[in-house]
Amino acid sequence: EAKSLGSGNACVFQSQMQTRLTEKKSFEADLKQALRNGELELFYQPQVNTITRDICGYEALLRWFHPIRGQVPPSEFIPVAENIGLIHELGEWVLRTACLEATRWPRSLKVAVNLSPVQFRSRNLIQSVVTILTQSGLDPNRLELEITESVLLDKNEQTLDTLKKLKAVGIQIAMDDFGTGYSSLGSLRSFPFDKIKIDRSFIRDVTTRADAFAIVELVTGVGRSLGMTTIAEGIETEEQFACVKEVGCEQVQGYLMGMPVPAARLEHLRQEVDSDGLIEYERLVDAQAASGSG
Ligand code: C2E
């Protein structure tokens, strides 16, 4: 087809390629500066016990606010950071920041941190996690690392070895986005997960489609039988909440329970801690409504 367009169009095509390449380079350069420029921030989203509605912990979610580009979603910059090798530096910053932040919370609350497959395969992973835990003073069993199924793709000894070492340190392991990609029920048997995060795509359809409901019910049942915590991701409506509660899903996370918010916005909640060290979900929602968000 390019031939029939003639040389003029080929030129246009070439200059478009050039523009795209320049933009890619500029995006990468901006991302490399983001940490130094203070453009990165962690937001925290609550994970809530389905029955008691107590908050069990928060997932740390990375945010990039660029002065000109505006807010760039992680789905756009994380893959780039992985490609250019920047994910190690970013990932360490995320882990250190999240662990430090969590030391200020009630001890009953965990912090969940997403780990890129690139980070997971790094030789330094264990050393770096242990160092960060020691320096921050966070109890290892309050840290939960979320890995995706792509980590299990290379089903070598190394993967299992890394997971076992993290477990030996006392860290919890969660399988993120379960049900998408290449996961199988067999992987739940072969790998020592503490938690299964049922992917948002199933929750979206759980009230309207029998197949999605069946999968959520099945995964919850398998999780329970294997002694793993199950959590439903992306709960947006009361109907979805009721549905996953009914099948016995232990925890929920989603906009209904709370949007991801900056650490500073969790601050005032800490003063509302119960005598038993738990913050109630209703209070969080009230506080969020009062401060005009989510
Ligand atoms: P994830 O780990 O599965 O995180 C959950 C995503 O779902 C987050 O998107 C969150 O904001 C969004 N979410 C939560 N509740 C709801 C809901 O009720 N409805 C909808 N529609 N969405 C909801 P976010 O923050 O854009 O992050 C996207 C992905 O980027 C994450 O998916 C994770 O894979 C990755 N990511 C985020 N932060 C980090 C990080 O620090 N390191 C690494 N390696 N990856 C990260």
Ligand code: MG
């Ligand atoms: Mg996650």
Ligand code: MG
């Ligand atoms: Mg997820």
Ligand code: MG
């Ligand atoms: Mg996801």
